Amino acid sequence: MSWIYLAWRNLGLKKLQTTLSLILLAFGVGMVSLLMLSEKQLSDTFDRNIQDIDLVLGAKGSPLQLILANVYHVDAPTGNIRLVDAQKVIRHPYIEEGIPLAYGDNYRGFRIVGSTAAYLDHYNAALQAGRRIEAPFEVVIGRKVAETTGLKVGDTFFSAHGLQDETDVHTDKTFTVVGMLAESQSVIDQLLHCTIETIWAVHDGHGETVDESDREITAVLLKKRNPLAVLTIPNVIRDSNMQVALPAIEINRLTQNFGIGLNTLRSIALIIMLISFASIFISVYDNLIARKYELALLRTMGSGPSGVFLLLLLEGGLLSFGGAALGLVLSRVGLLVLAELVQDKFRYDWSSIGLLPNEWAIFGVAIFVGLIAAAIPGISALKIDISRTLSEK
Amino acid sequence: MCGLLHPQQGEVEVQGQKISALNGPALDRFRGEQFGIVFQQSHFIQSLSVMENLAIPHFLLGGKFPTSKAKELLGNLGIAHKAHAKPRALSVGEQQRASIARALIHQPSIVLADEPTSALDDASTAAVIGLLEDQCAEAGAALIVVTHDQRLKTRYSNRVELNPGTPQAS
Numbered sequence: 001m002s003w004i005y006l007a008w009r010n011l012g013l014k015k016l017q018t019t020l021s022l023i024l025l026a027f028g029v030g031m032v033s034l035l036m037l038s039e040k041q042l043s044d045t046f047d048r049n050i051q052d053i054d055l056v057l058g059a060k061g062s063p064l065q066l067i068l069a070n071v072y073h074v075d076a077p078t079g080n081i082r083l084v085d086a087q088k089v090i091r092h093p094y095i096e097e098g099i100p101l102a103y104g105d106n107y108r109g110f111r112i113v114g115s116t117a118a119y120l121d122h123y124n125a126a127l128q129a130g131r132r133i134e135a136p137f138e139v140v141i142g143r144k145v146a147e148t149t150g151l152k153v154g155d156t157f158f159s160a161h162g163l164q165d166e167t168d169v170h171t172d173k174t175f176t177v178v179g180m181l182a183e184s185q186s187v188i189d190q191l192l193h194c195t196i197e198t199i200w201a202v203h204d205g206h207g208e209t210v211d212e213s214d215r216e217i218t219a220v221l222l223k224k225r226n227p228l229a230v231l232t233i234p235n236v237i238r239d240s241n242m243q244v245a246l247p248a249i250e251i252n253r254l255t256q257n258f259g260i261g262l263n264t265l266r267s268i269a270l271i272i273m274l275i276s277f278a279s280i281f282i283s284v285y286d287n288l289i290a291r292k293y294e295l296a297l298l299r300t301m302g303s304g305p306s307g308v309f310l311l312l313l314l315e316g317g318l319l320s321f322g323g324a325a326l327g328l329v330l331s332r333v334g335l336l337v338l339a340e341l342v343q344d345k346f347r348y349d350w351s352s353i354g355l356l357p358n359e360w361a362i363f364g365v366a367i368f369v370g371l372i373a374a375a376i377p378g379i380s381a382l383k384i385d386i387s388r389t390l391s392e393k
Numbered sequence: 394m395c396g397l398l399h400p401q402q403g404e405v406e407v408q409g410q411k412i413s414a415l416n417g418p419a420l421d422r423f424r425g426e427q428f429g430i431v432f433q434q435s436h437f438i439q440s441l442s443v444m445e446n447l448a449i450p451h452f453l454l455g456g457k458f459p460t461s462k463a464k465e466l467l468g469n470l471g472i473a474h475k476a477h478a479k480p481r482a483l484s485v486g487e488q489q490r491a492s493i494a495r496a497l498i499h500q501p502s503i504v505l506a507d508e509p510t511s512a513l514d515d516a517s518t519a520a521v522i523g524l525l526e527d528q529c530a531e532a533g534a535a536l537i538v539v540t541h542d543q544r545l546k547t548r549y550s551n552r553v554e555l556n557p558g559t560p561q562a563s
Binding site for chain 2: 002009010012013291294300301302304306307390
């Protein structure tokens with residue numbers, strides 16, 4: 001026998017009321033925590049991939065599309081740009097480094113991206129097996145690609161034209177997997193890497209020689225040397241078909257647009273939480289009225305007023321603890337479901353489910369408010385007139 | 394007398410302790426230790442079984458709950474088979490007997506019975522009051538019965554009759 005046991009049994013006596021309070025609080029806490037988790041995952045994913053990319057150079061079009069296509073590889077590219085034009089920008093004194101990207105083919109839905117060694121270095125890619133690319137048509141595959149397609153070092157495959165479907169297969173050009181990357185939790189996990197020359201070779205006609213000045217690439221990831229680059233580069237490329245976009249700004253804009261929806265959800269979650277606290281309050285208060293005799297009885301048997309107060313507090317505490325814990329579990333389940341959906345669409349892996357500091361805060365606040373909701377009826381329990389209560393009825 | 398109400402005048406002394414001088418938790422505790430109370434209507438913690446209800450005084454006052462003694466007590470009162478039932482599932486007579494068991498379990502020095510038989514028929518009255526007397530005698534506790542039940546009056550030599558006027562000892 002203990003106060004906790006007694007509180008537990010008392011809650012068990014009112015199963016429906018207890019269940020309702022638990023469900024309400026679990027949903028409130030669950031929604032708030034799910035929002036926090038997905039926001040965190042989203043911004044982590046965005047940040048990890050932006051890293052030190054200050055500017056992206058590509059064909060004119062939607063700047064957001066340019067970023068999504070070339071930094072995250074989730075959108076179609078805006079078009080091609082001429083290598084000679086791009087090189088003018090890369091060699092600009094305000095630019096420290098430019099990583100050219102060329103792509104247009106896929107293998108089973110994963111993009112085959114031609115670039116330089118700097119691209120993999122940029123994301124600190126480490127080889128898990130095999131070696132780096134040394135010649136055209138050699139490919140190093142990302143972790144996600146290896147897991148999904150089952151490609152191994154030494155395997156060969158054909159690429160398909162386009163970024164999604166596999167109808168138009170280039171059966172004349174054979175790619176060979178020479179290396180496999182360790183997991184990096186960034187976009188390179190979902191790509192097949194080769195040289196730019198490989199991409200060109202796939203698309204060149206047989207025996208045809210292409211003038212070097214007509215060579216095209218898709219985009220260039222730029223790292224600035226001087227902050228003025230952001231202002232200067234747009235002027236440099238004004239008369240071309242190119243544009244530059246700032247990943248940080250575009251992603252900011254994107255999340256702000258998301259934000260309106262998130263705020264609405266957040267308000268709904270908070271309202272559900274408030275209702276659940278009201279439910280706990282009503283539940284404990286209701287119990288207080290129904291069990292006034294029991295509380296008076298406890299007093300006649302030797303419990304001080306503090307014992308009775310503690311009992312009510314424990315009932316509220318158990319409810320809010322249970323509800324909040326259930327909510328955190330619920331949000332994890334929700335995130336896993338969401339991750340499945342997102343992974344199919346965007347091929348991003350959301351799997352870390354540790355407790356965020358903010359969630360600890362929500363957990364603490366939920367229990368605290370639950371205790372307060374129980375303490376209010378608890379205070380009136382302190383004032384019970386034992387003699388009068390027991391002689392009523 | 395057990396400190397549920399404070400006297401407007403004078404003092405109440407139980408076992409050498411002036412309980413009119415006690416307050417709050419100390420009074421609750423003193424009452425819990427010294428008194429076993431049988432109410433007119435039986436009150437229980439509804440969420441607990443009869444046996445668990447019996448364990449409450451020891452839990453509140455500290456000390457180990459004597460399970461075998463509780464079983465014996467319930468056996469003497471003829472409700473051993475109801476030990477694990479919820480109080481609600483007991484008949485009025487059984488509830489009254491269970492509350493007698495609870496009043497005695499922690500060996501109080503005084504058992505207060507407030508109209509213990511008002512809800513009972515003649516046969517049950519005789520049985521309950523008999524049990525109450527036997528159990529108190531066995532536990533060495535003083536028994537104070539408050540009643541207007543004519544059936545009980547003749548049983549006791551020490552009576553305080555409260556008339557609208559002043560109390561008179563007889």
